[in-house]
Amino acid sequence: MITRNIFFGLQVVFLFFLSACSKSPDIDDATMLDGDQIFDPSLYDPEAYLVSMAIDDPSDAQKNTPVVITVHGYSASTFEWDEFRTYTDANADILVSQVLLGGHGRTYEDFKNSSWHDWQEPIMAEYNALREKGYTNISFAGSSTACPLVLDLIKKGKIGANGMKNIFLIDPIVIPSDKLLTLVGLVGPMLGYLETDNSEGEEGHWYHFRPQETLQELMDLIDKVRRDLQKGYDLPAGTNMKVYKSIKDSSADPVSAVLIYKGLKNSDGSDIDMEMMDSDLHVVTRLDGRENITQKDRDIQKGVFDDMLMRIEQ
Template sequence: MPDAKPFKSRLGDLWRFRQPLDLTQAGDLDHPHIPPRVGAKLLSAQGAPEILPEKCLITVHGFSATPFETHFLLDHLLEKYPAWQGSQIMLGAHGSDIAEFRKASWQDWQRPLEQELADLQRLGYPNQCVIASSTGCTLLLELLNRRCFPAVKQLVLVAPLVEPREKTMRLAALARKAGVQAIANDFDPDWIACWYRELPLHAVHELDKLTRKLRRELKKGMVLPPDLEILIVQSRRDRVVDPHSASLIAQGLPHNHLETLLLDSHWHLPILPRPREPREDLIRWRVYAKIEQFLASPLRPWPETADLP
């Protein structure tokens, strides 16, 4: 998603980008014939496990990106815990020809996530944890609100998008009618080549519809399995997600054990390496340690009602 900018500045961007963008470079995700640097690796493709893993980690990335967003964290966890297994999901219409992204719905983005969770459940993979980032969190919560996956026991939500920092995202429908085709994605110069530089207004409008839907569901109150544990990781000065999103999730999930880790960081994704910013990279390692602690030390199962004093 684009960085938060003053309202007048963003309106100027919308007017300037009435024509298709021509900003891509040879190594960019949306440059013709360039495959994603990190693609999907589905655990379900291996079939039923011969030896059940202690834990199954499923990662899902955010809007306009690929699994690169979470693969540094996933690689770290799998290297430290060899008995764990991982699955990297690529959202639908992502990581391929951007022409597909220009016309896909948010349901299209979500479909591979739902399919992989269903396949892992069918194949008998136990003790699943979903690690999601940004819009991946939005898609995940919407999915879990309407479909139960009993093997999913833990969620790690990194910068979950409920309320965007960029309020003008809600103008996407009007901007499309005015002839705007796309805006530029410019929020993370360190990793920009791993996102689509072009954000089609159709896709931004779909994202707006998705976040509005989730906000409505959270306001009504969502009923997820009570033994589902949730960890939220959120930067206080996130340039993309309004940090109030974490509070909206906590209020909308009153029956779940939920922890929130608020970081003194300005990065949207504090799980990505920042070699040029030693302090931010130190924050990343602290986040990894907290996530590892959360995953390795789950709460004891809830007792049956008859066993309660």
């Protein structure tokens, strides 16, 4: 057991190390999303990503076609749901809106200055735009941080009667796996930012540097959602939810799924659907850009996609 004095000494060393780090990252504009040359493609061509902008005057048939609003996680981009769109194009008659979180997909400074409320705003903007155009069959699929963002919208009643038909949560984060994140409020101002190890295929789609300000926003968000779940609340009538959670996850502690399962109920008081998956990947629905992907990973991804489509098309 680590004694209190040893633990305090480790904290001092840790804080000294952090305080020695540079607070201004060295950004390569040509390769990193953090710079001023690479932006999320949805910013250049929103009609290719958002159903609300792609179809000016939807027909009655289009209004009744299932639409899935897909939303990525913290520090990511619309790339995270490209594989789902490709799969649905080949296997289902549905429409997909790939929403870019506020503050994401732009420069490091834009990301740094954004709040979690900013991240959340485009979700409601697309949802409201679809409703205004008469779409009647809307679902939501979120990964990682998109999950607490939509859980907060449910708690606030922003998604109420006649709301989303299905809500799919992929590896939701309510409790982080990295417990050092809980210290971000203490050491963040000295740290400045965290550097990540993006693969070659991920660079340009995920932020290479994570500003401490955004890490504090992330912690504020998940702390709020955790407290709400501990008090308990219900889904709106007519809305179904399924949670898909990897049993080993370096970003979102599997306890996150337990908290959602215990704290959120269907409108009739019954339990929501939950599937714990034999995977060690965070966001199992995104494989492109990763290294050392196995056939097992691909089988799990396909299983999730097929299950989602089955529920959407019911």
